[in-house]
Amino acid sequence: MTNREIGRTLDRIADLLQIKDENPFKIAAYRKAANSIYHLDEDLHVYYQHDRIGSIPGIGKAVKNLIEELIEKGSSEYYQRLVQDIPEGVLDFLRIPGLGHKTAALIYEHLGIDNLDDLLKAAQDRRIRTIPGLGSKTEYNIKKGMDLLQQSHGKTTLGLALPLAQQLRDYLAESPLVELISLVGSIRRGKPLVGDIDILVATRNGEEIKNLFRNYRELQQVMDEGPDYIAGQLSFGIKVEVIMVEPPHFYGALAWTTGSKEFRDRVWEGIEPDRFANLASEEEVFKVIRLSFIPPEMRENQGEIELAQQGAIPRLVEAADIKGDLHVHSDWSDGGAKIQETVTQARLLGYSYVAITDHSQSLGISGGLNEQRLSQQGKVIDAINQELDDFHVLKGIEVDILKTGRLDFDDEVLEKLDVVVASIHSNFKLDKETQTDRIIQAIKSDQVDIIGHLTGRLLNRRSGYELDIEPVLQAAAQYQVALEINSHPDRLDIDEHISRQAREMGIKIAINSDAHHREDLKLLQYGILTARRGWLQPEDVLNTMDYDSLITYLRNKDLR
Secondary structure, three states: OOHHHHHHHHHHHHHHHHHOOOOHHHHHHHHHHHHHHHOOOOOHHHHHHOOOHHHOOOOOHHHHHHHHHHHHHOOOHHHHHHHHHOOHHHHHHHHOOOOOHHHHHHHHHHHOOOOHHHHHHHHHOOOHHHOOOOOHHHHHHHHHHHHHHHHOOOOEEHHHHHHHHHHHHHHHHOOOOEEEEEEEHHHHOOOOEEOEEEEEEEEOOHHHHHHHHHOOOOOOEEEEEEOOEEEEEOHHHOEEEEEEEOHHHHHHHHHHHHOOHHHHHHHOOOOOHHHHOOOOOHHHHHHHOOOOOOOHHHOOOOOHHHHHHOOOOOOOOOHHHOOEEEEEOOOOOOOOOOHHHHHHHHHHOOOOEEEEOOEEOOOHHHOOEOHHHHHHHHHHHHHHHHOOOOOEEEEEEEEEEOOOOOEOOOHHHHOOOOEEEEEOOOOOOOOHHHHHHHHHHHHHOOOOOEEOOOOOOEOOOEOOOOOOHHHHHHHHHHHOOEEEEEOOOOOOEOOHHHHHHHHHOOOOEEEEOOEOOHHHHHHHHHHHHHHHHOOOOHHHEHHHOOHHHHHHHHHOHHHO
16 A cells, blocks of 8 residues: 555544544544655655654554554454444545535434435435434535535546656656656646646657556556557546657647647637647747747636737746745644744745744644643744744744634734734634624734635535625735635635735735645645636735745734
């Protein structure tokens, strides 16, 4: 089993335990272990061979034994016992946006349903409302959620697809038969959900490239092939296609295979492919068709073609523009790294600052900080800062927005911090008007700098809560509160559409990792892709500021 498969098994154990309403700390232990494994740079089998699994942060004796069993046998007796009580099909219920573990447990307990088809039929037949504690609204949410699930059927998150695509690309690139290679299609455009992986290869020996593909370790099956392509399926059912062209035609094919269908239909209609032979770059392709170069993330036919005709394509934000991360958790709450470890990683990434924003007190399951522990953490941060000459650790908090819109800490506590991120972590099912007002009340606070993961969506798992986005954006613009692109690939919230709208209204955007492990800082790459899809420029992004400018900005809210 691969690291990802073992991590996924631990996550599924946590889900099964949560459906069974087991000890929340036991559940959290499996989640933490899974998270650590997802972030390992080394194969778990190497840890196993050197008896080092117990040295991985967050892995205790019981989990260590289970991982060793998975490595040795490819299965776990404990997991099999759990699925005897709760069939694996019940776990599929959790894929429905808005349907949680408690509701899944009630449905299985009262109706014995263990698959999505029967669940939908039960909702359509009005049987869900007969379950104590559920009702007609739950039925409606299941039917609506199933519609959303079917719309994203066969699609996977960028965070899962991109690393797999990069691994296959690098594997093929090692061959001397590959002269040029690139990811193309929706994955190159940075879409948050992708249907498949597309890779373009320039080669003079397509048959040998096909053989290389057939021998790829992660390939589960070859599904189709033709003279200039081969398609198959990787782990987790992700489809992949390798497209082969002669080297002189690579850059023309690169430009053509990257854009969306709507983009291609407008840009390439009536243009002969031979016009792009023997070009030296993708930029030259655009020169041939008399357009300014359009970055891949913008190629969606949403106004970028007109900008290119005018020579007005903006310089989009890049990784090199980012000076720091303003939403990071540590082991003071539910993070897996000490503050100093996070600082070390942030410096390796070239940052000049990082904000430690652990959870606030109301989020008890995540070890949220009360006023006393927040003060103690501040003293630790002060001590770290005294040892640093070229780096700054900001004192912060991810403060909960409570049901009424009030914040989890009073102003006199928050005003002592450098940065305050306000987020919703509970009461997701309030009606649209109440939820909207809740967020606006937080925006009006003199202490809030950033609204975290605005809509609360989890891709392929939970749709965002009901929200009227227009008045929220108007409030953010009026009170000069930034909105966050949460870079975790399960969130990417706010999305490119809200990002672009916010930019047009003068609202600053913070591209944050929401890191719960030092390796999570690298997730910022996904947030940057979303920002580029939203046409954001460096000046639109809060954390492109240098430290002095940022601190001045944060401390002078009335002057923004």
